[in-house]
Amino acid sequence: MALYLCVDCGGSKTSAVICDSTGEVKGRALGGPSNFAYIGLEAFRREVAAAVSNALKSCVSPPSVDPVSLPPSTPIFESAWFGISGVDSQAAIDKLTPILSELLNIPPGRNLIVANDTNLLAAPLRMYDDVDNAVTVISGTGGIVVSFVIGEDGGLKEMGRVGGWGWILGDEGGGFHVGREAIRQILMESDIASVEGPPPALTLGKSTLKSRIMELYGVQDVYELLTVIHLPDPLPSQAVAEDAPKYSLIPREKRLSQLAPLVFSSAFEDGDPLALNVLRSTSGMLADQICILLRPGTPRGVKASNGVVCFGGSLAGVDAYRQLVLAHLEERGHIFKHVEFVDDAAAVGARGLSVAARAARS
Incomplete structure (x- = not known):
């Protein structure tokens, strides 16, 4: 066989x-x-x-x-x-x-x-007779976008790629980026409040992104998050005190990427404005990267209206998040003929x- x-x-x-x-x-x-x-x-x-x-x-x-x-x-x-x-x-x-x-x-x-x-992810390119390119979009732990056409040998030919630089340098639209942006916006909200006064409280009874993250890390002050995030990675041979906080045992990258599910539930289940704004920001930056590939007048650019966009990854698996990305693309004048989630x-x-x-x- x-x-x-x-x-x-x-x-x-x-x-x-x-x-x-x-x-x-x-x-x-x-x-x-x-x-x-x-x-x-x-x-x-x-x-x-x-x-x-x-x-x-x-x-x-x-x-x-x-x-x-x-x-x-x-x-x-x-x-x-x-x-x-x-x-x-x-x-x-x-x-x-x-x-x-x-x-x-x-x-x-x-x-x-x-x-x-x-x-x-580019396999759907072979499923359609009315397209000549595919743009693959991975939004999971990390993020990267790549464009393809069918080459002369019948195989996939890569045309362009953007992102995928890893969590230190980028991974726009992925889990680490979502977690980092959540912390950034929480801190910025507090910075602004230090000048203008506290922001209006959300409807009572709703769990907010900010409270969920602070509860997860066991902190009472927003600026304690800086200590949480910047604490060095644990060493394999490092002795752990019994009263050590759980986050001290987690690598720095995971301390941020693990926040993505909290952001998504706060945004799409609770309607938390802060969480929604985080995802509008991260999805917008992912759309910006896709747009770099959509330059049909350039030697290796492709055209959205002649293509299929193929999403993959855990974050892209959430329909509401994909729709945010597609909405950003439409605002920029790019509408794909077909949309697939692999x-x-x-x-x-x-x-x-x-x-x-x-x-x-x-």
Whole structure:
């Protein structure tokens, strides 16, 4: 039985999906975070191996209750496609390809595709006959936008990319950006109130974003948030006092990205004006990045009215947030012909490999 593997390696989880030659999913499994730029080679290989090994359990005959050992003595997969968060250069691809080739017993070449995770989201480009481009928008733990067309060889050809610089430098529209903007706006509100007086209270009985965040961190004064956010990352060997606050055990990036669910619930469930303003700001900056790709008069720009925008990631999975991004784009004169949300990029990628194999055989 011919098998096709696709692995979506993200900042929050690793998703491995295996399809047969008909495109039917035969196995799937999840692993831990596998953003190559964040966790390094050893941890990356470990997470990928665990996800693939567990996905293979239901593909062997008879099905196994234990993970399948890797690398296999003989090749198992006809082809494999890795969409990896943090792979932003040919040098990174060249570094990972030998590791994945050895892990799967697939020689480097056309049957082993190693690329950024945005490539997986562009699969809907093949679903429509009335478009000539796709813009993929990832808004999850991080954020990045990339444009594609179909190349002369029938594969995806990247035209332009914006963002994906990581949490220190950007990740506009992603979870870290949302958390950071929430803290920034809470602090700015207090700064303004120090001059103009306190802002009007919200309707009694509603849980506000500000109160939720302060309760989460166990602080009473807004400016204590500065201590929370700037406290250095915990060291692996660091002794922890019994009365140490929980946030001191969390890496700085996670202290901010973990706030995204609070912002979303405060905005879309409670109608908190502050939370709504945070999401208008972050979605607007994500739209600004998309607009850089939408310059049809430039050598590699594409046109929204001739394209499909493909969203992916946990934040983009919230329809109200996607609508904020699309509204910003419309205000700037960009309306896509089709809008897709790809909620299972690994499955789409695995099916795409099987389709390509059938087409090659025919």
